[in-house]
Amino acid sequence: MTSRLLLSRRRLLALGAAGTGSLLLAGCDRWSSNTSDFRRDVLDRVDELTEGAQRLVMRDSTLAREYSEADISPYFRANGNIRVNDRDYNRLAEGGFADYRLAVTGLVDRPLSLSLDDLRVMTARTQITRHDCVEGWSCIGKWTGPQLGPILDLAGVQPAGRFVMFFCYDDFGNTLSGPIRYYESLGLADCYHPQTILAYAMNGETLSIPHGAPLRLRVERQLGYKHAKFLREIRVVDSFAPIGRGKGGYYEDGDGYEWYAGI
Numbered sequence: 001m002t003s004r005l006l007l008s009r010r011r012l013l014a015l016g017a018a019g020t021g022s023l024l025l026a027g028c029d030r031w032s033s034n035t036s037d038f039r040r041d042v043l044d045r046v047d048e049l050t051e052g053a054q055r056l057v058m059r060d061s062t063l064a065r066e067y068s069e070a071d072i073s074p075y076f077r078a079n080g081n082i083r084v085n086d087r088d089y090n091r092l093a094e095g096g097f098a099d100y101r102l103a104v105t106g107l108v109d110r111p112l113s114l115s116l117d118d119l120r121v122m123t124a125r126t127q128i129t130r131h132d133c134v135e136g137w138s139c140i141g142k143w144t145g146p147q148l149g150p151i152l153d154l155a156g157v158q159p160a161g162r163f164v165m166f167f168c169y170d171d172f173g174n175t176l177s178g179p180i181r182y183y184e185s186l187g188l189a190d191c192y193h194p195q196t197i198l199a200y201a202m203n204g205e206t207l208s209i210p211h212g213a214p215l216r217l218r219v220e221r222q223l224g225y226k227h228a229k230f231l232r233e234i235r236v237v238d239s240f241a242p243i244g245r246g247k248g249g250y251y252e253d254g255d256g257y258e259w260y261a262g263i
């Protein structure tokens with residue numbers, strides 16, 4: 001599904017580029033000299049149109065099922081890493097994450113460094129959803145935090161951006177060449193899905209360390225391992241081929257898990 005959406009987006013970009021060309025040609029016919037203002041105007045408008053059209057195609061907003069308060073699992077299993085072996089992280093944790101900053105980097109116009117207060121003043125979404133782990137268990141929980149889309153818009157994703165990488169603080173300490181920290185990635189379409197949020201609260205309380213404090217991804221239409229916990233940096237990239245073994249995530253690279261873990 002994702003590759004089809006990306007293809008559509010590429011085709012739209014191509015259409016956008018073709019449109020720019022023909023409009024500029026028309027412009028050149030009519031104003032043979034001093035066309036730079038006109039040209040900038042047209043380019044601005046085509047940019048807006050292309051971005052709007054892109055978002056429209058990418059807005060595959062079929063929602064994952066949402067549940068009621070009564071459905072919330074009395075016990076929500078914590079899985080994968082439930083603590084973090086990182087000095088910086090543990091220092092932040094000791095200070096109640098007051099000095100925590102989420103870095104938004106890569107192919108963006110405005111790199112960001114967001115504190116938890118910055119994230120808390122953004123419009124939050126609360127969703128009660130079922131978490132499905134590939135190992136075969138599920139739990140229902142309530143998650144709260146800002147949608148990822150507006151955060152990306154704040155940073156300004158550049159046209160070359162196609163994926164978002166999520167880099168985490170934790171590792172499994174399992175290599176000779178040093179620890180490999182957990183990482184994941186999503187296509188832009190999933191980043192702009194309304195239920196894709198950066199959660200700082202779970203079941204109405206500050207997110208606990210086992211569940212990924214201070215901030216974790218929720219991407220409700222995909223399996224548990226996509227939901228990166230202990231977020232450190234989110235980076236917009238054009239390809240994840242150069243990262244790790246090139247499959248887009250810790251488990252994708254290490255265990256052959258699917259990159260698109262749709263449920």
Ligand SMILES: Nc1nc2c(c(=O)[nH]1)N[C@H]1C(S)=C(S)[C@@H](COP(=O)(O)O)O[C@H]1N2
Pocket residue numbers: 076077078079080081132133134168169170182183210211212224225226227228229230
């Ligand atoms: N950083 C990080 N994110 C992670 C993991 C992890 O070990 N480290 N485990 C993944 C897996 S396999 C699952 S099922 C969920 C578990 O989330 P939970 O601890 O809130 O149940 O987190 C996912 N995200």
Ligand SMILES: [Mo]
Pocket residue numbers: 079132133134135224225
């Ligand atoms: Mo999982």
